[in-house]
Each structure stands twice: as structure tokens, then as C-alpha cells.
Amino acid sequence: MTDHEPLIHIARRDGLVWWRAWCIRLIGAALALLASALFIYSITKLNPVKVYAAMWEGAFGSARRAWITARDASILLCIGVGLAPAFMMRFWNVGAEGQVLMGGCATAAVLIYLGRTLPTAQLLTLSVIVSLVAGAVWGLIPALFKARWNTNETLFTLMMNYIAIQITCFLVAIWENPKGSNSVGIINQQTQAGWLPALFGKQYLLNVIIVLTIAVVMYLYLKYTKHGYEISVVGESENTARYAGISVRRVIIRTMVLSGAVCGLSGFIAVAGSSHTISTATAGGRGFTAIIVAWMAKFNTFVMILIALLLVFLEKGAIQIASQFNLNDYASDVVTGIILFFLLGSEFFIQYTVRFRSHAHKTQEVEA
């Protein structure tokens, strides 16, 4: 009668030692690089090894390039760190794009309207505050509805992105400089008022330090504080949370305010510390990419550093090969997509074991 067992038996693994899990991920990544190489070769007939070398060149080839890579990776990381608490609570905040833009707009507003009247220290303080608040509000709105009416947060936060994008376009039109350019231009280009200052002569060092600090603090917050503990419990089981006397609603709202605020702060860093202008490119899809960063890292902020670096490396590298080999820099998105597909797929082999029927039989016989 056992012939009627299903052919393939899939069972959840009871935890895999961390190094084996990482081995599986590495195999996934290696396969992904292979697939990407095949893809690059098939459309360009270029030697993929050379292409990868060129990508390395593009991302880390010079001190300047390395700094730009670090700058962009740190913004991506910052957004990912912002998403971590929401995801740990199993709240699908796909609204980072909008939260970043709102933070960026708030910062730009401070820089534009008060740039002549306040000293940089005060400008920066004020910018930080307003960007935190703007991002927090953008995170709070869907959270309120989720907590009260269980409104689907994935769809709600997704829609909030586009409202933020249109608000940004609206502000760009108001602030455009020079008139008719449809862009804000570099804000306070002469005075550099409200810009994050260079540290030890390195323009982006402060960005990196700020973001790494946030990452460490977030790691500690999630792991060691009472709030972080509550977030884990709510994310695991609302029933257990109620049993332990945790107010699920309050945790949802508080956590989304935090998540939105950190994403808003990423907008501040992008504007005051990086581009010194505001447009929809301030977020430029990074709010979405960061979702993948946070998810792949299983909410561990240190793993996020690696993944953020990997993705930015791919992007910068692809831009390099685009110019070097006369390709188009969208190749980076293709390679990113392929790598992420493989990494997503490899998680299955970490979570589950697959046994075929014949194999199952053998083990039964052995046990018998």
C-alpha cells in the first residue's frame, strides 16, 4: 500500500547549522553568477570574466569610485535597516520608496527655505527632525488602518509610494531652478549650507558613519530592548502576544512610526549628504530594492551590509561595462534580477528537504 505515497516528499527542515545554510546560499550565488555570465555572453559575446573584472573596476577601481559605491550602498542599507523592524513584525512595508521621498522633500524644504538664514549645524538638526517626522507620518498612516481595521498593508503602503512621488514632482515644479529646467538643481551650491560636511577630507565618510551607527543601533534595538522583544513576539504570533499582555495595536503603530522615520532619514542622507537635490530619483527604486535587501538578510542588519554592497556593486559595475563595452546600463538590473532569483530560490533548500519516494523506502528499510 505504501506505493501510493507521493513521489516526492517535501519536509520542513528542523533548523540547519548556519554554515550549511550559508553554503547553500553561496552555491545559489555561484549559480547566479554563472547564469548571468551566460546571459552576458549570449548578448555581447564578451568574455564574462573580463566583464566581471570590468565591473570590479567600475565599483572599486579608484578611491573615488569606491567612495561612491560606499555612499550609495549606505543609503540602500539605511532604508533596509528602516524596513527591518516592520518586516520582523511581519508587516509588509513596501512603502519605503515613499517614506524616503517624504524625508528627502522635508530636508530639501529646510535647505531651500532656511538655507540663507540658519547656520549649517541648525539646518542639519532641523533637517534630521523634519525628515524623521515626514517619514514617520508616511509609515503611520497605513499602520493606523492596519491596527484598527486590518486594512491590507502591502497594498496600502504601495499606493502611498505614488502619492509621495507625485508630491515630490509637485515640489520639484515649485522649487525648480533655473525656471523651465524641471529640476531643482543643486541646492545651496555656493554656500553648501545644510550639506553634510566632509570628514577628514572625505566627502561621504560622514554618511557611512551615520548609517553604520544606525545599523548597529537598530541591531541592538531589535535584539536587546523590550520593544524589540515585543516586535518579535507580535511577528511570530499575535495570539502569544495577547497571552503575554502585549498590545498588538500599539506595537504595530509604534514600529511603523520607527520604520518610516528611519526611511525618512535615509531621504535626509540622500539629499543633504549625497545628491544635494530632490527629485523622484532621490529614491529611484531604492525603496523597493531595500525590501529585497532586508528580506534576504532575514532582518539581520549586519548581513544587510553585505547584500547592500553586493547590489550596489552590481549596479556600479554594470554602469562601467555599459560605457566600456557600449552596452546599456540596464544590464545591472538584469544581473541583479538573476542573482536575486537564485538567492530566493536557494532559501527553499535551506528551509526544506526534498526526498524522493525510492529514497524514503530505503530509509524505512534501514530503520526496520
Next chain:
Amino acid sequence: MAEEFAVRMVNITKTFGHVTANDKVYLELHRGEILSLLGENGSGKTTLMNMLSGIYFPDSGQIYINGREVTISSPHDAYRLGIGMVHQHFKLVDVLTAAENIALGLPGGLVVDRKAIGARVREICDRYGFSVDPDKKVYDMSVSEKQTLEIVKTLYRGADILILDEPTAVLTPQETETLFAVMRNMRADGKSIIIITHKLNEVLEISDRVTVLRKGEYIGDMDTAKADARALTDMMVGRTVTLNIQRDLPVDPQRRLEIRNLTVKDADGVVRLDDINLDVYAGEILGVAGVSGCGQKELLEAIAGLQPAVSGSSIKYRPTGRSGPAEELLGLGPRAVSDRGIRLAFVPEDRLGMGLVASMNIAGNMMLKEYRAGKSPLVERRHPYDMARNIVRELEVVTPSIETPVRQLSGGNVQKVLVGREIAMHPTVLMSAYAVRGLDINTSYTIYRLLNEQKKAGVAVIYVGEDLDVLLQLCDRIAVLCGGRLSDIVDGRTATKEQVGYLMTNMGKEASA
């Protein structure tokens, strides 16, 4: 020779991990009869029927349908053999109509012919005395309508062997009468029916024969005409088994909880607890007996502050030493209760889904109730780790390390972690629901020992259980629930198994009369 049997199940064994749900079970169903499958909770009735309807696959044994040996490896196979089962949890899609639910998964033309289905449904209804509106959406239906729809669905699919899993558990007495009338009509029409139940009066009222299971084993079957309630109870609960659980007389029991007029309704407005009046004493173990779903869960959750009660209900807590005023617990919620310094320990039935955080390690779970302590925004980690190590050592929890997520522990070890944590909070009230379900003998005895120690330490212990032997040998008093009502409270030292069995099936009045 076997032609007279619609179903024969021979020597059926099914195990889940280390638990044997069915051990060499026999079942015979004659054509055109109603058979009761009787047994307490956890006796393996539903598992056995799930194997007949293709949900589970037996480890060993044979199934014969109409005399022919068959293999049933999916619900689809069961349908093909004319077997239809109505589960306790209805398998209906809410947003679809009755007719659409019936049509689900059936072969047929491109278009669902609602008219034809409607006509067939009405025909079935007329024949057996149902009433189903084919165009009504399932979310608009009452529980009994949904159940009717489930039965019609199986008949529509041509079932002539019907299995009903505790169909009356969700019905009012009037609805039950209607169901029984329908069942008699179906029998008259030549259908063979198995009804899973633990209510003796129903067995006697509706069935021709009865098969009894106990703890996964086949006990026997008999004609209902020759059976009486007493004989059936004896078969169902078995001879008293001496467990050698230590039981001391309570020392200076003081009233700890006063439950008055406690009435609880669920989200659908169905009364789950009906006017319960009960006192719980410190220094004694109060057992709660009853077939499952009779309000045990609601009772414990109401005390724990997780279940809102109808106004007029009251649960008063009296602190130790008779000093100080009694405090009303209802309406406080678990957090406010613990903020008032009232230490209620609660070992819920759903260990991993409610009592513990499955993905956290043992230490992480130790914090669950006291992580708030202190003003620091950080959780205190040393104490939980000490606690975890203590529990692992003292209760002999088998785990690779205290860092292992509790999800990966075996059931017994999970329970040790949970009970250990609740006891470590030095409770004044300790509630436990099905604390030894699924545990091996040794672990069960560990749990009994722990409960007895708590009793000796002056804790008011409430033990909700399903094994009457245990209840009778562990508890000082036993409150018996039946359908959300308190049947009676009996003395654990003098009560008999039969007596409690009758009270559970609400025949206590007749029996004592």
C-alpha cells in the same frame, strides 16, 4: 460473504511520530445502518474516519468497500468509492453560493449549470427532508445550514456511505432532531452512515449499532438495542487504572477565585459558557472535566483576561492571608493583572501558538511574561538565561542547547519549558489545559509531580484534562462541564469514573436519580 458490509476496516494502524493514533482497529458497517463510533477525545475516532475518507493513509491494515479490498489515497478516491465525510470544520468557500460549493472540483461542462444543480439539490432535499437554498452565499448561512449543505454536497456527489464527525456538537437540540430525522430518511433509502460522537444519549437514540474506541484501540461493538448507557460508558472509559499519583489532603484551603455568573459568548454570539459559578481554593487541585469544546478553553481564558465576558459576570481574586479586598479580574487584561501583582500562571492548550514563541530559544521564551520588569528599556537577559538553565537541568529538558528554538524540541520538552516558566513565576493561581496531551508516561508524571508541588506550596491549581483516570487520582475536586454549563462539582476522592462520565454526557441527573 462480506457483501452485507458496506465498509470493513481490518487491523488498521496509524502512527504520527511517536504517537499511535490507531492500533489494530476494526470497524464494520452494514449496508443501510447507522453506526455510532463512540469514544472519548483522543481515542482515535476522527483519525480512523480520515483514513476512510482519504485524508490520511494507514500505516498498515486493509479496507474493504462492498466486499472489495481498496486503496484510498486521496479524498478523490473516497468519492469514487461513494464515501463522503462531513468534517467538524466545514470545507466550504465562504464567498460562493451553496450550488457553487457543490459544483467545486466536479467534472462537467464548461459552464456551471446552476439551474441543474439547483434542481438536483431540491430533489435531494425533498427526498430526505433537508432545506437548502442553492443560491444562498455560505457567509450568510448559520452553522446548521452549513452542515446541511455539507451533507447535501456529499449526497450530490453520489455518496452512499456517509461519515458525520460530531455533527451535533454545533447544533441546538431542535436542529439535532431535524438532523436525526434526515439521517433516518437516508437510512431508509439504503444509505450507510457512521456518526462519530461521544454523547451516549445520541448513540442510543439514533444508531443501530455502536463501535467503541478507547485510546486508539478497538474495544468492541454491540447492537444498540442491547446496550444501555452504563455498559457503553464502561466500554468508553474503561476500567479504572491505578496511576499511583500522589495526592495529599489540602492543607488549610483558602478561597482564591470566586467565579460568579460567568457567561461568555464567542465572536458569532454563540454562548460558550453559561452562567458558571465556581470557587477555586488555594492549596488544592481543581480538575475540570468535559468533552472537548464544552467551555474549558473559555473558562481558563476568561480567568487569564483573554476572553471578554458578558456583563454581570464576575471573577473575584482574593489575595493570600484573607487580608485586603477581593479584586475583580474581568475587564483587566493580562497586563493589568500582572501590574497589580497578581501572579496568574496559565499553561494553554496551544503550547507553541499561544504559550510560547516557537522560533525563539528557551531563554527568549523565559522572558515572555516578565520582560517588562524594571525601568530599563533593555530586556534583562541574565535572569532568563539562568532560568532557562535551571529548567533544563531540573526538568531534564532534552535540547541541544538553550539557544535552540523551542519549535525544534519534542512535544514533551516543549511542555516542560512552558510549565517550568509558569511555575518559575511563583504563581498564586496555576491553570493548565490538557497539560499532558501527547506526552509520554515519564513526562506526564513529571507534570503531575510539579502540579502537586504547587498545590503543597499553596497555589490554586486548575487542571483541565481529558483522561478521567488522571482527573480522579490527581484532583481534589472536579468540576464537570457539559455544553458550556457546569454539570456538577464532585469530590475527586469519592467520585467514580462512571459518575463523571455521566455528568460529561449530561446524563448525570438521570444516573443520580
Next chain:
Amino acid sequence: MTQLISLLTSAIVFGTVILYGALGEIITEKSGNLNLGVPGIMYLGGIAGIATAFFYEMYAAEPIGAVGLILSFLAAFLASALGGLVYAFLTITLRANQNVTGLTLTIFGAGLANLFGGSLNALAGGVGQISVAVTSRAYRAYSHTLAGLGWVGQLLFSFGFMAYLAIVVALLASWFLNRSRVGLNLRAVGEDPATADAAGINVTLYKYLATCVGAGISGMGGLYYAMDYIKGTWSTDGTIEALGWLAVALVIFATWKPARAIWSAYLFGVLYWAYNYIAGLSRATIELFKMLPYVVTILVLVAVSMRHSREAQPPRSLGLSYFREER
């Protein structure tokens, strides 16, 4: 009057793009899969159509519009369905998270399409526009006699065939989901896969098919955009992505009902273009106007969750992967 007609016609063209996207996503979501890869899929459909037509027109001595149309149409459907297949394999077989997989598909699809779009531009002679004029003309063909019948003709008969096809697809989808046996089973899969499984429905097969066919239909939105809306050219300005998200919004706005999606799509079009027909708007205000479709979608989403209306809810198992319980 002319202004109104002109607004409505542009709204219909705009609405048709997102209608395709939304219809495909409705079919997909009815199986319980929330595919946030719609923008990527629309990109795939658009580029596959354009590229096929481009190579056909380049290599055929005398390209015939109808042939280009059929080839590009099939290619677009196939490419989009393949995108859906990747998503289906990852989320159904490998049980990857639906949101993350969908977003990755969007990144991948947009990248692939714009990579090829850019290369095609380069092949056509560098910076300038590429165009597949012959095929695009076939897509945009309409009866001038009928369209000449005053404003009625303008409003009803001045579009390429895909605008009408979208309505047909919507009505078919509506019929399919509400009347047909397979559609009924599909809805059961999205609502309650365990029940569907118990009723003998092959849940995995249904999810795969719905996701792939749904993606194929969504991809038609990209094809229509490339062939008709921007007249057989390619631009890497990211419009398709914005339209793709609008299509996701439309699914919510239409409360998962294909027939309702028709007028909702045109309404989105009117909301989107209304600024063109209101005098004295500044460019800044115009940007605020473009926000309207998203705002009304949120209002619908909130209203639906507050009213608890059973008929307007998302499919109950949306976003969750299903596998039979193992004991």
C-alpha cells in the same frame, strides 16, 4: 464638447494599457498569488512585441503589417507568460516570498526590456528613435468611415483593435470567473486552497496556469503601450513602470471584478488627463492631479476593509503560499 471628446478618447487609450495589466493581475490574484511583478511583466510584453516586429521589419523584404502584428502579439504574450512562469516556479514550487519575488521580477523585467530597448535603438542607428512603423500602423488601424461619424464615431470607433480586445477580455474574464466551472474552481483556490484541495482541485496546477495566463494578459498592456500609445517606438523613461503600478491600483479599485475594471480604467484615464482640460493649472498643480488615481484607490481599500463587505474583499489566501499540511 470637442474638449470632452478628446479627454475621453485619451482616457480610453490610457485606460486600455492599465486595463490589460489589471485584468491579468486579477486572474493571478484570484489564485491567491499577489504578483507585484506586473510592471516588469508589462515591460517584458512591450519589448518582446517591439523586438519581434523590429526584426521582422528589418529582415522581411516587404514587411506586411498583419504578419508583424501576429508575430509581435504572440511573442509579447509568450514573453510575459514566461515572466509569470518564473514567478510561479519561485513562489509555488520553491515557496519563496511573493512580495519579494514580484518586486524582483519588476526589476528584472524593466532591466531586460530597457537593455534590449536601448540596444535596438543603437542598432537602428544610435541615438535616434527606433520605430516599427509598419506593424504599429496595423495595431492602430481603425475604420475611418465609422470614426468619421461625428463625436460618436470619435468616441467609439477611433481606436486600434486592442482597445476593443481589452473590453472583450474583461467581459470574458468576468464570465470566466463567475460562470465557468474552471473559473469557479480558481476562485476556490484563491479563497481557501485547503478546501479546494479537499474537493479534488489540483491547487498547484491552477496557481501555475492562472499566474502564467494572467501574466500573459498583463503583458498585453505593455504591448499596447509600445505599439499604439507611443506608436511603435521605445523609450526608457520608466512610464511603463508607473503604469504597471497603476494597474495594481486598478485591481484594488475594481475590487477584483473584471467588468468593473473596464470603467474604472477609463475613470483612471480621465483622472490622469483631466489637468489637460482644466484651464489655468500650473505645472505643479498638474502633478498633484496625477495623484488622484492612487488616492481614490486608497479610499476604496480603506472603505472595503471598514465595511467588511464580503464581496469586495481580496481573495482570502492572497499572498500566502499553500502546501498540504504534513503531520
